[in-house]
Amino acid sequence: MAKYESVIGLEVHIELRTKTKIFCDCPADHGGDPNTRCCPVCMGMPGTLPVLNKRVVEFAARAGMMLNCEIAHFSKMDRKNYFYPDLPKAYQISQLDHPLCEHGYIDINVNGEEKRIGITRIHIEEDAGKLVHTDGGSGADCNRCGVPLIEIVSEPDIRTAAQAKAYLERLRELIRWVGVSDCQMETGSMRCDVNLSIRPVGDTNLYTRTEIKNLNSLKHIAAAIDAEKARQIDETEAGRALVQETRRYDPEKDKTYSMRVKENANDYRYFPDPDLVPIILTDEDHARFRAMIPDLPEERLAKYVNELKLPEATAKSLCDEPALANLYSAAAEQVQQPKLLANLMLADADAVQIPAEIWAELTNLCAANKINRSAPAKLLEAYRESGKDIPALVQELGLEQVQDTGLLNSIADEVIAANPKAVADYKAGKEAAIKALMGQVMKRTKGAANPQEATALLKEKLAKL
Amino acid sequence: MELDAKTMETLAWLSRLDIPQEEEAPLSASIAEMLSFFQQLSALDTAGVEPTAHIAPLENVLREDEPFSPRLDRDLLLSGTESEDGLITLPKVIG
Numbered sequence: 001m002a003k004y005e006s007v008i009g010l011e012v013h014i015e016l017r018t019k020t021k022i023f024c025d026c027p028a029d030h031g032g033d034p035n036t037r038c039c040p041v042c043m044g045m046p047g048t049l050p051v052l053n054k055r056v057v058e059f060a061a062r063a064g065m066m067l068n069c070e071i072a073h074f075s076k077m078d079r080k081n082y083f084y085p086d087l088p089k090a091y092q093i094s095q096l097d098h099p100l101c102e103h104g105y106i107d108i109n110v111n112g113e114e115k116r117i118g119i120t121r122i123h124i125e126e127d128a129g130k131l132v133h134t135d136g137g138s139g140a141d142c143n144r145c146g147v148p149l150i151e152i153v154s155e156p157d158i159r160t161a162a163q164a165k166a167y168l169e170r171l172r173e174l175i176r177w178v179g180v181s182d183c184q185m186e187t188g189s190m191r192c193d194v195n196l197s198i199r200p201v202g203d204t205n206l207y208t209r210t211e212i213k214n215l216n217s218l219k220h221i222a223a224a225i226d227a228e229k230a231r232q233i234d235e236t237e238a239g240r241a242l243v244q245e246t247r248r249y250d251p252e253k254d255k256t257y258s259m260r261v262k263e264n265a266n267d268y269r270y271f272p273d274p275d276l277v278p279i280i281l282t283d284e285d286h287a288r289f290r291a292m293i294p295d296l297p298e299e300r301l302a303k304y305v306n307e308l309k310l311p312e313a314t315a316k317s318l319c320d321e322p323a324l325a326n327l328y329s330a331a332a333e334q335v336q337q338p339k340l341l342a343n344l345m346l347a348d349a350d351a352v353q354i355p356a357e358i359w360a361e362l363t364n365l366c367a368a369n370k371i372n373r374s375a376p377a378k379l380l381e382a383y384r385e386s387g388k389d390i391p392a393l394v395q396e397l398g399l400e401q402v403q404d405t406g407l408l409n410s411i412a413d414e415v416i417a418a419n420p421k422a423v424a425d426y427k428a429g430k431e432a433a434i435k436a437l438m439g440q441v442m443k444r445t446k447g448a449a450n451p452q453e454a455t456a457l458l459k460e461k462l463a464k465l
Numbered sequence: 466m467e468l469d470a471k472t473m474e475t476l477a478w479l480s481r482l483d484i485p486q487e488e489e490a491p492l493s494a495s496i497a498e499m500l501s502f503f504q505q506l507s508a509l510d511t512a513g514v515e516p517t518a519h520i521a522p523l524e525n526v527l528r529e530d531e532p533f534s535p536r537l538d539r540d541l542l543l544s545g546t547e548s549e550d551g552l553i554t555l556p557k558v559i560g
Contacts, residue, residue, distance in 0.1 A: 018530050025533045034551040035539050043542065055530035076518045083481055085555045098518075132552055139552025267479055277523040 004198045004236075006229045007206060008158035009120075012171060013149050014181045015127065015189040016059045021146035022126050023050030023093065028148065030187060034132070034141035042126075042146030044089030049275050052077070056148040057100065057279060059180040060124045061289045063150055064101025066178040067119055067171070071286055075100045075279040077124075080268045085140055086129040094151075095123035096270040100279070106174070108166040117167050118155030125149050156195070156206065161222035168192060168218060177297050177322045185217055192221055197242075198232045208242040212249055212256055224249035228256045300325060308338040318342060323352045327359070334360035337367045344376050354380065361390045369450055375399040398446055408441075408449060412457050415440040416465075426462055434458060468493045468500075 021028045024041035041048045061071050078096040104119035127147040132139045152171065158164050172183040172190060183190040197209035212228055215221045227249065235242055247256040294300070297319055304315035319325045328345055332338045334357070341363040345351040351359070362376045371379070371394060382393045394400055415437055416423055425433035434455065441454045468476075473493050477484050484492060539551060547554040 020530050020532055025528070025531065026536075027532060033539075035543060035548075035553070036536070036551070038542065039534065039537060040542070045545075051526060051528045053530050054527040057527070074518075081479075131555070133557075136549075137557045138555040139549065140555055141552055267475065269479070272518050274519065276519075277521060277526050278518045280524045 003200060004229070004233050005159055005201050006225065007156045007197045007199060007209070008160075008164055008225060009156040009195040010152075010154045010158065010164060010167065011193040011195070012152045012154075012168070013127075013191045014063075014152065014175055014183055016056055016063075016148040016150060017181050017189075018053055018055045018059065018148055020053060022053050022056050022124070022148035023146055026146065028146075030189075032143055034139070034143065036143065038142040038145055042088075043142050044087075044145075050093065050273075052276060052279070053148065056124055057281075058289060058292075059148075060100045060122060060150050061281070061286075062178050062292055063152075063175055063180050064104060064122050065289060065293045066174045067101075067104040067106060067122070067152070069101035069104030069119060069122060071281060071289070072098060072100050072102070072279075073281050074098060075281070077273045077276040077279075078270045079273045080125075080270055082268060084128070085138065086131050086145075088129070088140075088142060088145060092126060092128065093273055093276070094125035094270075099123035106167060106170050108163060108170055110160070110162050110166050115157075115163060117157045117163070120153045120155050122150050122152050125151060156197075161225040164194070164225055165218050165222050168221065173297060177294060178292075179294075179322055179326070188216070191216070194221060194225060194228070196225060196228050196232070198229060198236065208244050210242070210244065210256075211246045213246055213259070214248055220249060220251055223251065223254060224256060227254050231256060294322075294326070297322075297325075300329070304338075304342075308332060308342075310339055310342050314339070314342050314346065317346055321352070327352055327356055330356035331359040331363070335363045335367070337363060340367055347377070348380060354383070358383065358390060365390070365394070370394075371399050372447055372449075372451065374447055398448065400448060408445070408454060408457060411441055411444050411449075412454070412461055415444065416458070416461060423462065423465065427465065434462070468497050 015028075018028050020026060021042055024039050026039050026042055027037050041050060064071050075095065075098045077093050079091040080094045080096070081091040083090055099121040101122035102120070104122070106117050106119065108115050108117060125148075127144050127149050129140055129142040129145040132141060154167065158167060175181050175183050175190075181189055185191070192215050194212040194215065195209050196212065197207045199205060199207055210228060210232070212224050215224055228247065232242055246259045248259055249256050295303070301312075301315050301319050304310045304318065305312055308315075310318075318328050324345065328342065331341055331345070335341050341359060344363055344366070345359060348354070362371075362379060365371045366373060366376060375394070375397075378397060378399065379390060379393050382388070382397060383390065386393070388396070419437060419440060422433045422436040426437070437458050438451070438455060441449055441458070442451070445454075470489075473484070473489060473496075476496070543551070543553065
């Protein structure tokens with residue numbers, strides 16, 4: 001019987017996928033040689049002034065709405081002061097008492113048990129740079145300085161590693177779905193710190209907690225929670241007092257270790273940033289953001305399956321990639337055969353680069369038997385190269401389906417005459433032999449015959465032989 | 466306003482200053498004097514006054530999410546500091 005339960009709150013940092021950084025117009029994406037994506041503003045040089053990126057506010061508000069938060073009408077930026085070599089200004093611009101979003105929640109389901117995890121707040125802030133450690137010393141790369149982040153702070157509502165994992169998976173799904181981040185733990189665009197304390201089951205007080213930082217996978221987060229819970233129980237049972245501190249998790253030893261940060265170091269001396277003025281969001285702003293909030297992923301999936309009659313696996317493949325699902329929904333409104341559209345889109349590795357209208361056009365041409373099912377791949381390739389419109393490309397590549405039955409008739413006769421072996425095999429009962437004949441018909445029509453019509457025609461002719 | 470030794474120690478740590486013992490007392494007195502100067506503000510009755518977020522009567526100073534400035538050359542950006550292989554040189558930091 002479990003004597004203790006864990007009380008867990010998670011702090012999740014997510015990089016927003018804006019083009020530029022939060023306070024300057026340096027590119028915000030990953031990569032680049034060290035210190036080639038930074039400027040005097042994000043490097044904290046004297047005399048520079050930050051200017052807030054409008055899209056950061058929009059993205060953060062949309063994330064908040066997706067997570068059922070209340071969005072502020074008044075918000076402001078504050079300075080959080082601390083010394084670390086990856087923070088050139090010696091303060092991080094963040095939010096203290098007026099975060100952009102508050103009081104949200106996420107519903108999770110673990111082994112059939114529903115649970116609501118509260119979200120205390122979501123605030124916007126800038127990322128720090130990166131340190132590179134070498135034998136000779138350390139070096140700072142400021143490319144990541146000023147990349148926009150949201151920090152999502154949960155209530156201490158989580159009790160188990162499985163619940164933490166379910167919360168993070170759902171959080172990731174929703175933020176990706178609303179289209180403001182790719183949330184990849186591997187690349188660091190989503191990061192998680194765990195706050196954990198224990199208490200006797202049935203007790204409702206909160207006790208001394210520790211914070212486990214720098215966890216970079218769901219697996220490690222779950223393992224760190226179990227390891228830290230076990231350690232806190234051991235300490236408590238042995239009569240030793242727990243200290244509030246920051247710890248790190250070593251996956252090889254499956255243990256957490258104190259990071260030995262000096263006591264009282266967390267005195268951040270927050271104050272309002274005098275370089276930045278308040279953010280005022282009106283009801284109209286809220287409504288504008290609200291209009292950009294999609295239905296929930298499971299609602300979309302149900303719509304695809306129930307209304308558009310897609311097979312569940314197909315619907316899931318679309319919904320796995322939010323950008324693809326949104327493109328599909330836009331294109332599906334313009335077609336009669338949504339299933340054909342889905343198949344065409346899923347057959348293309350880079351479907352999101354093609355506009356919805358083009359997908360709809362290709363689907364409708366296929367559905368009307370104006371082009372063959374093999375034609376879209378060729379048309380897409382040509383479209384990517386030339387950008388010409390689809391009817392022009394159909395003409396240019398000679399991809400119109402052969403509607404001329406006279407022509408098809410004579411080609412079928414030629415093929416039958418030229419392939420006595422396949423004809424004999426077919427007559428001997430090998431039905432598959434018709435495929436060889438079909439291949440010849442398609443070759444001679446350059447793929448432009450309607451396969452159903454051609455097959456029927458061949459069968460008819462062969463039956464008469 | 467008195468500053469005890471513990472507060473002085475905390476301030477020194479937060480400022481990353483190593484204060485020689487003989488300077489502690491005069492520095493402490495000097496900070497106390499500065500604080501009393503600001504303490505005059507507490508004579509004002511601020512009950513019911515909304516906290517001021519910014520002294521300028523401005524709001525929503527925002528920029529579009531578009532790259533605009535040409536990138537400065539890295540050598541120029543790093544010219545005020547020691548660097549090696551494009552990285553800003555630091556003392557060894559335990560990561």
